[in-house]
Amino acid sequence: MVPVVDFNVYRLGVDNVSDKDLHQLGEELRTAFTEVGFVYLKNTGIDEQEVDHVMTTSKTFFLLSEEKKMLFSRGNFPNSNHGWVSVERENLNPRRPGDLKEAFNISSLLPDIEWPSDGVDEFRNVHVSFFLRCKELSLRVLRVMALSLGIEVDIFLKAHRHIGSEENTSTMRTLYYPPVQSVKEGQIRCGEHSDYGSITLLFQSHEGGLQILNRKMEFIDAPSIPGTVVVNIADLMQRWTSDVFVSAVHRVLSPPAGDTRTRQSLAFFVQPDNDVIITCCDGSNKYPPVNALDYLLARFQESYSRN
Numbered sequence: 001m002v003p004v005v006d007f008n009v010y011r012l013g014v015d016n017v018s019d020k021d022l023h024q025l026g027e028e029l030r031t032a033f034t035e036v037g038f039v040y041l042k043n044t045g046i047d048e049q050e051v052d053h054v055m056t057t058s059k060t061f062f063l064l065s066e067e068k069k070m071l072f073s074r075g076n077f078p079n080s081n082h083g084w085v086s087v088e089r090e091n092l093n094p095r096r097p098g099d100l101k102e103a104f105n106i107s108s109l110l111p112d113i114e115w116p117s118d119g120v121d122e123f124r125n126v127h128v129s130f131f132l133r134c135k136e137l138s139l140r141v142l143r144v145m146a147l148s149l150g151i152e153v154d155i156f157l158k159a160h161r162h163i164g165s166e167e168n169t170s171t172m173r174t175l176y177y178p179p180v181q182s183v184k185e186g187q188i189r190c191g192e193h194s195d196y197g198s199i200t201l202l203f204q205s206h207e208g209g210l211q212i213l214n215r216k217m218e219f220i221d222a223p224s225i226p227g228t229v230v231v232n233i234a235d236l237m238q239r240w241t242s243d244v245f246v247s248a249v250h251r252v253l254s255p256p257a258g259d260t261r262t263r264q265s266l267a268f269f270v271q272p273d274n275d276v277i278i279t280c281c282d283g284s285n286k287y288p289p290v291n292a293l294d295y296l297l298a299r300f301q302e303s304y305s306r307n
Contacts, residue, residue, distance in 0.1 A: 007140075010022065036215075057123055058176065064119060082113060084105075095186075096192075101175055109128055142198065142199065162273045190251055193251070200231070209263055210222045212250045232247070233248070272292040
């Protein structure tokens with residue numbers, strides 16, 4: 001079972017928090033990230049109406065014709081991770097057929113980069129605003145994580161100074177899972193994988209499908225809980241903490257036959273700054289040093305190379 005932790009004492013907008021409250025919060029996060037790798041946070045300062053508004057705006061884009069969406073394809077921009085990703089373009093589990101999802105990646109906030117506008121009013125403003133909200137929440141979570149480990153409180157914050165700039169590849173993905181009509185053998189909405197960077201924030205619509213691989217090597221459901229955000233550890237953070245925090249494999253199953261409901265989610269993938277060298281923060285040599293950007297590009301190659 002994925003634990004639920006109340007983040008109210010350090011929610012967005014709260015700046016004065018006692019050491020006792022931060023310590024307690026850190027203990028709860030450490031337990032979740034050590035034992036499961038995932039946690040639900042409630043009372044973060046980001047409410048359900050805010051999330052619904054972003055998803056509604058996103059869906060307007062996803063329902064456009066493929067011809068219009070192709071104008072914003074990932075790879076058409078100076079920042080190679082910005083833009084639209086079509087259904088089956090990714091294989092997050094390369095042993096399966098392409099994932100039954102599409103996405104729009106927001107990884108560049110440059111004022112001159114192109115954004116959808118035809119039939120999608122305020123797409124840029126809505127998504128950039130939410131990107132910045134997720135950035136602030138992520139930094140708060142990272143600070144509490146460092147406190148929970150008993151290390152320098154700003155060690156993770158210093159490595160994420162440039163989120164939202166060209167010096168950092170943190171990405172918000174708005175994801176749309178269209179109705180499933182037919183599938184190839186072994187095909188699901190999102191293949192088994194672990195995330196690449198530091199942490200991920202995930203906001204889900206009410207349709208199910210997300211599953212997490214627990215320590216017993218069993219997949220457990222992680223349904224949408226209204227008013228919460230799912231936060232999980234990613235691979236670089238597991239290396240960084242010498243396996244104290246666990247980056248758990250997860251997937252999104254396809255719905256049962258005859259269920260044509262769509263699914264949406266918003267994922268904020270937090271990456272260290274491009275030039276950061278990740279070394280074990282306990283001073284051990286359990287993992288060799290690795291450059292954050294090089295590591296990410298290698299993982300992208302795995303996900304996109306077959307399509």
